[in-house]
Amino acid sequence: MNIQDLTLFVRTAQTCNITASALQLDMSPAAASAALKRLEKQLGVQLFIRSTRKLRITAEGERYLVHCTDALAALEKGKASLNEMQGKIAGEIRLSASSDLGRNIVLPWLDEVMDAYPELSIQFNVGDNLADFYHDKIDMALRYGEPEDSSLVAFLIAKIDRVVCASPAYLAQYGEPHHPNDLSQHNCLLYRFGERVYDTWPFIDSTGISTGKNTVKNSGKSSGKYKVKVSGNRLSNDADVVHRWVVAGKGITMKSRLDMAADLRSGHVVELLSDFNSPPINLWLICPNRTQVTPAMLMLRDLLRSKCEAELS
DSSP: OOHHHHHHHHHHHHHSOHHHHHHHTTOOHHHHHHHHHHHHHHHTSOOEEEOSSOEEEOHHHHHHHHHHHHHHHHHHHHHHHHHHHHTOOOEEEEEEEOHHHIIIIIHHHHHHHHHHOTTEEEEEEEOSSOOOTTTTTOSEEEEESOOSOTTSEEEEEEEEOEEEEEOHHHHHHHOOOSSGGGGGGSOBEEEEETTEEOOEEEEEETTSOOOSTTOOOBOOSSOEEEEEEOOOSEEESOHHHHHHHHHTTSOBEEEEHHHHHHHHHHTSSEEEOTTEEOOOEEEEEEESSGGGOOHHHHHHHHHHHHHHHHHHO
8 A cells, every 4th residue: 555645544534624635745636535535445445425515534434544543653663763773864853843932043953954964854833832742743842841741751952041121222212121120111022822921020139139019029048039010012922923022122021042142142132130030941852752762853952952052152
């Protein structure tokens, strides 16, 4: 049987749409329809019930789907095993990254990888929603924050502090805050992840003293930790949009130093409240299990570590 026909069958079972599945595999809808009919003829069963409005998998198709999915996974695992024996950087990397990090930081790094390893192919999914490794067909995800599932394989890429920043144009018009409490007088650009709006910004001062009615202090021997509630007229569920707003002079934001590194160097934005720190966040490369830890992934892990270190130095 043709492996592409089997891959098409699995994709079509997932999407219930021949046209969408054909586009994913760079096929014409007519060729995809013919491939499914060819597979049905070889198996001697009907895999899908077709109508003018929708496509539905049959009971026979459901049963075959389980074995087909396992077979394709085994073939891919075998290919990865051969590459691993040879220490070969080849095959496909299916990587997910958050919007700002993916578009503005990681994308040019992946171009370098592709140029260096011509036998490697990359599927790059960019977005702030958490990728589902199985539903989204992702091998690994590059994400800020601690992995919630302890069964995942996670490699620490970098520990990154957060910066409060604004453009020179914004500061020329509205002035510069000198204390976190001053942020209540400024337009703060906000980010939403799911149902959570990140409108409470954490700070640490070296004196162990925090003041002001907008702060909540947790006692500590050497530092004061507290949070400031901020507000503004712009909110987005896409971190890259918040990035663009701050560069355009629309307000003040708190973001990962890695995300803002190039703009800080160029002077497009200015770091504020440098006497105050924010708790750092960790950047992780995560995969669902050890089978994804291939030579290609380890190469990507090491490259990401070195690139982040250089970007932040």
